[in-house]
Amino acid sequence: MKLKNPMLVVTDIDRSVEFYKKVFGLHIIMDFGANKTLTGGLALQTVETYKNFIGTNDISFGGNNFEIYFEEDDFDKFAERLKECDIEYIHPIMEHSWGQRVVRFYDPDKHIIEVGENMKVVCKRFLDSGMTPEQVAKRMNVPMKFINACMR
Template identity: 80%
Template sequence: MKLKNPMLVVRDIDQSVEFYNRVFGLHVIMDFGANKTLTGGLALQTAETYQEFIGDRAISFGGNSFELYFEEDDFDQFADRLKGFQVDYVHPVKEHRWGQRVVRFYDPDRHIIEVGENMKAVCRRFLASGMTPDQVAVRMDVPMKFVNACLR
């Protein structure tokens, strides 16, 4: 058994393809019309065809119980670039207790998207600020092995 792809049900597949291309640079690598797979493995399925798959069950959007998670090496650049898009934010950029900065927003079908600062970048940011490796490990709640790997 092998997990292949996360698949999102979307109302307008062309609008979703455009969104994921503009915001993340993802491109269609397989196009089956009502189902498209994007670079990175994200699959999109039209709501009409998915409804056929599941029968009379309702499709709900915006349940706030699932998210797609992306990591970004240059988080500041991404957060600045994101301001140029018309996105509905779940919350603005915030820093979690372990130091990782994240932003969450909705795609056109109200699926939550989280973009987080790459954890190695968080580690390097703390080290560059003058923290010792031991202090970074405590601040991030990670093993020293992770901090040492970031030093390489």
């Protein structure tokens, strides 16, 4: 058994494909009409067909109880590109206590999207600022093994 794809139910599949293409650079790798798989493994399913699959019209959006997480190596560049998109932010860019910068926003159907700075990049940013590996491990609350792997 292995997990294959997260699948989002969407109200307008073409609008959603365009959103994920513009914001993340994803594109369709499998197109079954009412179901499309994008690069990275994200699948989209039309709400009409999904209602038939599960036998109910009771589909809700915007539950704020699930998110799709992306990591970005060049977080500053992504943040600049995001300014060009029509995005409903959940919160602006923030820095977690462990030093990772993140932003959360909604896709067109109010699915939560989180984009975080790659944790190896966070580690290197701290090391480049003059912190010792031990200081970085403490600041990020990670084992020295992680810091050592980032330094290779």
